[in-house]
Amino acid sequence: MTLHLAWNNEQEQFEISRELIELLDTLLQKAAAAEGIVDGEVALTFVNNAQIHELNRDYRGIDRPTDVLSFAMNESVEDEPEILYEFEEGEDPGALPEMLGDIIISVERAKEQSEEYGHSLERELGFLFVHGFLHLLGYDHQDEASEAEMMGKQEKVLAEAGLVR
Template identity: 45%
Template sequence: MIFYVEIEEEEPGEDTSVPGDLCREFGFDPEKVAYAVGEKTLLLLNKPTNVEVNLKITGDEGIRQCNLLYRQIDSSTDVLSFPGFELQSPEEFDDAWERYAEGCTNPESGNILLGDIMINARRVKSQAEEYGHSEKREFAFLVAHSMLHLLGYDHGTEEEGERMEKLQESVLCALGITRDS
């Protein structure tokens, strides 16, 4: 598995804070945490690990602009996920993997381009404080959440939401990332 991580050094718009500075204050390496969470998610779900994911860490304005452009929602959010191929459910993943593998493969690495994740560094900090756990735990939770979206999971219904929540917690627990850590 390959995680390409980009940290925006300057946030567009009027906000003068920079996500790069926020990430340096995290006290953990976002790339290492993202890789561990991504790989564990794939392994727990028995999915192939020869994938690539692009992760962009941005701020309020950067994620607001993408939210507006791609979802027509003019507000900031904590995380956005952009799957490499459309799935109606996670059960479709294995069939889709075979269908899309050829067209969604990086010719240099041979890995499947699973999708893109965008995380708001400001929300990592504020939500960690709000929920009373570490920033590492919040960041890991958002990566796990997005990985599940890339694999076809959703939380449109209560049942789907509960299923995602259990899987997210399983990934974090398997890595020893708890609300107390």
């Protein structure tokens, strides 16, 4: 099996190019390889600040926009609908990749941050994507040690792809 990136663009302010998706797919493959993940699926959705603000408020209780949200499939959220897939007769359940989770990125916020930090939008989107992916795997940054570990992993993957500051 392989690792698959499924993506959707729900914002209209910025163009999402084929080259950007290829870059994010490369980052996914590198980050997954570093973590020993060989198959699965990650769903990525691009939104604007208003959309991510609503999600952040509804799912995290934080009433402001953020840059990236991750929803791991191995975690449950209160009142989350249960989704069941019905297999057709003769269909192999093992043929479906394991869904690792969803990553939601505000392209509007990523653009703001790229300007603030003085690097490219591609680098900022790559950073947010790898950050979100590591959250799907259970990494967090609640204290200095876990933040340093997560940042080190992110920067290593970004450097391997040539996305340096």
